[in-house]
Amino acid sequence: MHALRTLLHRGVHYSFSRPVFANLILTASMATAVTAVAQTAIDPTPEILAAHRGGTLKLVAAASGGTLDPQINYTAKYINLYAVVYDGLTTFRKTTGPRGNDVVADLAEALPVPQDGGRTYVFTLRPDIHFSNGKPLTTADVVASFRRIFRVGSPTAGSFYSAIAGADACLQSPATCTLKDGLSDDPAHRTITFHLTRPDTEFLQKLAFTHAVILPADTPDHDIGNTPAPGTGPYRLTSYDPNKFLHLDRNPFFRTWDMQAQPDGYPDRIDYSFGIPDEAAVTAVENGQYDWMADTIPMDRLGELGSRFTAQTHVAPHPAMYFIPMNVNLPPFNQLKARQAVNYALNRKAMVILYGGPGIARPLCGMLPSSLPVSSDTCLYTRGASPMSPAARWSAPDLEKARALVRESGTAGQHVTLVTANTSIDYAMGTWLRDMLQSIGYQATLRPLSSSMAFNYMQNSGNHVQIALKDWSADYPSPSNFLDDLLGCENFHPNSDSSINIPGFCNKRIQALMDRAKTDVSLTREQTDALWREADQLVMEQAPAAPVIEKDDVIITSPRLKNFFYTQVNKLFFSQVWLR
Structure with a gap:
């Protein structure tokens, strides 16, 4: 009580x-x-x-998580599983509590000290590590793996790894990517050197993310689909039927090199049923x-x-939320007032209850959940507030203002299709949101899709998704995972299933703030946090998305x-x- x-x-x-x-x-x-x-x-x-x-x-799930390619897959169903199959140069400490957010050396012997003002990183590879197929890990595998990130069109190639010299050319022409200016190795000394075009204060965290895992150099430069790639972790993927199962057994070539980076496993086998x-x-x-x-x-x-x-x-x-991305390039949400109307009309209290109650969810007014080191601290869209006079927190929807904005936008009466996953919670929330859209002046329909395909479908601009409901969790605890990942200019790739900027939003002023927060090593933590809050405020003024709730796991x-x-x-x- x-x-x-x-x-x-x-x-x-x-x-x-x-x-x-x-x-x-x-x-x-x-x-x-x-x-x-x-x-x-x-x-x-x-x-x-x-x-x-x-x-x-x-393990059990309603549907599989799609491709087994660890440098392409962006679903929580598999990303967390890949943590016991693959390794990167760095990783997050395998421990409970706040220390689990720390980056530690994994396949590298130690975390390097950045050189050249944060533009150069030199890693030394651990000796005597083997892939699950028995082949020894070499520096050539590291170089090939980072080239492959760009060649296969990894979803985070632009947002996470664009600071590597030569990345811009790789993003423009993936098939010919070499990264020769940004990445080199010295096999005799087991070193790999990264050259960045600009400092990146989160570079070690990004190297710890799944898309930067190290694969054998001969891994094909295309989506490997249902064929597993060898890894260096304690388990190996052995068989897969995306309609039925995924099986993992022990990696016979695994040995523990650091318990905090990659401990040996207790279970002999992991079976995933779909x-x-x-x-x-x-x-x-x-x-x-x-x-x-x-x-x-x-x-x-x-x-x-x-x-x-x-x-x-x-x-x-866990830093996680539900949000409503709105396509800023398609009617009706190419009109700012229409996007603001959705934010005003959204009854976040109802969404909290539909998720499971205020004990495990809270209304969210900005794009930064409170479990992050820096979080949203104002609410622009609640009863009695406005972008010019924000409130401290969300209190209630303002349907009257929302309906007025729809009329002013000239979009009243337009057809709107809301896309959601077909899980019970997403469907319940989607049904409520469809009714909300109808109540403020749109002819709205709900389109639930299988959870295994909904995210990819939302991302592809060729599907002409006007508005969607999506949950999102941090890849690592940073505001960049919510602002830059979801709304950064470099993350909009037209006609691609790997375009996590679902609204197709790009604002140069906001991007400049985010870029400075990520690259300016002269800033104090307080100054960096202030940049993220300013970016969050400006994003909400443009309203390419409507934050819904933050949620616990x-x-x-x-x-x-x-x-x-x-x-x-x-x-x-x-x-x-x-x-x-």
Whole structure:
């Protein structure tokens, strides 16, 4: 009841159904327990390793995550799984709590000290590491892997790696990419040298992201689709049917070089099953048929988790949100007032309840969730506020102002199609949003798509998506993951499934602020944070998207899964769980 009293004290009033109320209590009581369980997994002794080694970890999802290509795939279903299959030069520390946000050396022996004012990085490769096919890891593999990022059109090629000298030419002509000015190796000394055209204060974090994993040099320069590529991690992908399953076994050539970078795994095997709807998956995990589900837990199941399955339910913070991207190049949302109307009309309280209640979600007014080091601190679109006079926080929608803006924009009566994934929560939110669009003057329809294809479909401008609903999680904890990734000029690629700037938004003034925040090494942390807040404010004035809610991660695991090991970057870290 403490959580409910806290909300009422803050002036927040809701009518709770029993499931939502139960979830509120669950969320307030589970956070401490999650931390306490996870801490037992750090630096295990040989006795612990031997005692808990073995078994098959069983994962389940409604649909597969698409291509197995780790430099192309951009779905949480596989990115977190790839963390136990592949390695980069750097990685995020495999530990629980805030230290899990730290970058550590992985395939490199140590983190280099930037040279030339932050424009040069020299890495030394660890010796005697082998891929899962038995081939030794070499500096040539590193060089080829970074060329491949551009040649295959990786979704983050522009946003993450464009500072590498020669990247601009690679982005313009991927097939002929060489990066000869930006990347070189010395096999005799096992060194790889990066030359940047400008400093990048997050370069080591970007090297730790999945798209920068190191693959064998002979990996084809195209999407490998359903064919797995060898990796250096403790597991290897062995068989895949995107309609049914994905199987992983131990990598026989793996050896532990640093427990904080890539620890050995406990399970002998990881089996991923597809085609189980989220409602059925919850029941299956509760009963122990599967150990973990990839899809968001439906709201109507949260109550039973709080009342009957608390020992199996975990709530953890993670920089994540739902947002509504609007295509600034297509009617009606090529009109600023139409985009602002959606922001004013959006009932974020309703979206919180549809997700599962105020214990695990909160209204979001800007593009920066509160779990980031710097977050949105004003609300332009709420009752009583305006871009010229923002409020401190969201309070209520303003339908009257929204309808007036639609009329002023000259777009009233136009047809609008809202695209969502077909998961239960996305569909529920989408239904509500369709009705909202109709209420402010549009002829709106809802188009739910399979969760395995919805994101790619939204990204491709050739599909003429006017407006969509999408969830988004940080690749690493930085405001650039939400502002520059989703709205940066370099991330709009017309007619491509790898165009994460869904609105097709590009504003030179805002881009200049973001670029300075990413590159100016003379700035203090406070000055950099101020740049991100200014960019966030200007983005919301242009309203290419409507932030909806920020959300915590709610996870259910089977009764036999122990040693719940949650990192803030990789979430549940599959190699470190114990199976009875």
